[in-house]
Amino acid sequence: MTGQRPLLLLVDDEQGTLDVVGRFARRAGFDVLTCSGGREAIAQIEARHAALVMVDLRMPEVGGLDVLRAIRDTDPRCHAVLMTGFACVETAVEAVKLGAMDYLSKPIDFGRLDQLLGSVREDIERRRTLLSMESDVARRLEFCGMIGRGPAMQELFDLIRRLAPHVRTVLVTGETGTGKGLVARALHKTGRRRDRRFVTVNCSAVVETLFESELFGQMRGAFTGATETKPGLFEAADGGTLFLDEIGELPHGIQAKLLRVLETGELHRVGSLEARHVDVHVIAATNRDLRADVAAGRFRSDLYYRLNVVELRLPALGERREDIPYLTAAFVRDASERLQKPLVGVTPGAERLLSSAGWEGNIRELRNVLERACILADGDFITERELMVSLPVWTPAAPAAPEPVRAPRVPPERLADVERDHIQRALERASGNKKAAAKMLGLSRRALYRRLERLDLSNTITRRANGALLVEA
Ligand SMILES: Nc1ncnc2c1ncn2[C@@H]1O[C@H](COP(=O)(O)OP(=O)(O)OP(=O)(O)O)[C@@H](O)[C@H]1O
Ligand SMILES: [Mg+2]
Known part of the structure; x- marks a missing residue:
């Protein structure tokens, strides 16, 4: 976002003012959007974030003070300046009460206009610098898009760097939202096949009856609906990496076939007797306890042992709370860029709240919570207030007590x-x-x-x- 021109919304029912001031502001480095009426201006203010709104006081129907009121209610970070040909003290006072930072009388004094635009730009730059200083720290600790400052993640990054060039099969495990998808990509990007294809299959999203043809391909007429001959995802990933996400959801019948491909490097398209050779690295990921699935007969043990030769286990966010401030800085930066809000960070109180929450949904949940909070925030900082609304449940930091077994129809609590x-x-x-x-x-x-x-x-x-x-x- 650095280098992006700030937006000026210019509102006046006189075309002459729009032209002259607009031209001046463009030269001063602003993008300019013009509106010839208050109603239109309010619609724009609701739709986008303008760094600065300059509005004429007297316009037919919806006047300048109404526009200021709308800014105060919907986008209070926006700078507002009232312009008028009939300068009078009362309106100026009213305008300042409504949050206007300044008051320009017409005809416009360009020296003052220049000063004003300069100070708005300075303010925007100041906020950007603050934001990027914090996120620079976060960025320096990134590895393939992953943030992890604490020893657990640093060790994991190190392991990925060392393993990636040498392994053909990796199992990535960890709770939901801990970043297994990112680790899979990091392994590929750090490995020798970084320039080859990375093909993802989400095993929980494939219809069971189509699994075999999706993975291994099919011959025309092999089964009802096989109207064409086509290669499967294994062949698509030939020479590269196949990422089998949610491997725990792989149907039992396919597990044996997958094992055979991993062991022999050969596959048969559905309906074909011809063996085809593929050279594919496989990364599998799951948030299930595969060992328990093996014990329960849901997952083949031979496939499990073939996959877990190298297992990378991702720690839950609760086991690496030291990363929370860095993740927070990065997510606030991302969200504020996307939402075009000049947010600087979180207040110390909000930081404490984030550091002690439960985070069952791990990093994904932290990101979602901060995104919602960024939408709600209207100052420079996210405060406890926005978090209280967006944190899903009250989760104490101490390990949660097991759910009490409730008899049906328990009387309501006192x-x-x-x-x-x-x-x-x-x-x-x-x-x-x-x-x-x-x-x-x-x-x-x-x-x-x-x-x-x-x-x-x-x-x-x-x-x-x-x-x-x-x-x-
Ligand atoms: N270390 C990290 N740094 C920054 N962002 C992260 C990190 N780990 C995860 N994320 C982000 O958190 C979200 C969840 O990550 P990901 O989808 O990789 O989780 P997962 O372990 O695959 O979850 P699931 O088991 O539900 O599929 C993504 O938006 C990802 O970009
Ligand atoms: Mg995932």
Whole structure:
């Protein structure tokens, strides 16, 4: 996004002003969008982020103050400047109250206009620099698009670098959202086949009856619906890498056939007796416990042992919380670029919240939460408020207690118990800081103290044990 010209939305019912000011601003490095009425301007403000809006005060129907009001309500980061031929103190005051940064009287003094455009540009640059300083740190620690500062990931990156040139088959395991897809690509990109094809098959997305022909190809007329002869994905990946994602979903019947191809390097298209030779590196990934699947008879043990000669296990995000700030910086950077919001980062309170959440969905979940928060944020920083809305559930940092087995039709919990629980979780989230907890709960600090008293929680202490935050009553 660096180098992109900031957008100026210019609103006036006089074509002359639009022309003159527009030309000047373009020369000063802005992209200019013009509107000849307030209504049209408000629609633009709702649709996109303008760095600066310059609006005429008096226009028929929807006037300049209404436009300022719309900016305040929908895009408060935008700079706003009111222009008018009838300068009067009251309107100026009203405009400033509505968030206008400046007031230009007509005819426009170009010296002042130049100053104004300069200071808007400076402000945008300042925000960009802040944002890129943080994300530069994150970027330097990247490996093939993966961020991982802590020892667990650094070790994994090192392993990938060392293994990639030598291995033909790798099994990548880890919980959902830990980055198995990225690791598979990293292995390919770091290996000797980086310039050859990388073909992905998502085993959970292939219709069972079509699996064999998808993977190994088919001859025309081999079965009903086989209207043409075509190679399968193994042949498509010949000389390169085939990524079998969600390998745990591979139908049992295909498992034996896959094993044979891995062992002999030969396959038969469906309906053909001719053996074809393929030279394919295979990376398989799964979030299932394949060992348990083997024990349960769902996955062939011979295939499992063929695949797991080299196994790369991705740690869950909860096992590498030290990476959270770096992932956060990078995801906020990405989202703010995409959404064209000049977000600078997260507040320390929000950072604490992110570092202690449960993250069952791992990095994917962290990314989604931050993306939602970026949409909601209207200042330079993401705060706890946006996170409270976008974090899916209250997940304490301590290992979750097993779900209680509930008898059917349990009586509803007592309100006081629910309230006590909720408050305790807020305190955990806020690392024991009562002011922050009150804010999260939408209470004043005094109201929180009153409730703590009433619920007999006022002696609540927080302490850290094994890195996890515990709240004890
Ligand atoms: N180390 C990382 N740095 C930056 N982004 C990451 C990292 N790991 C994962 N991601 C991002 O998180 C998301 C989930 O990653 P990915 O799809 O690779 O997970 P997965 O382990 O394959 O999950 P699943 O088992 O659900 O398929 C992706 O958007 C990916 O870009
Ligand atoms: Mg995946």
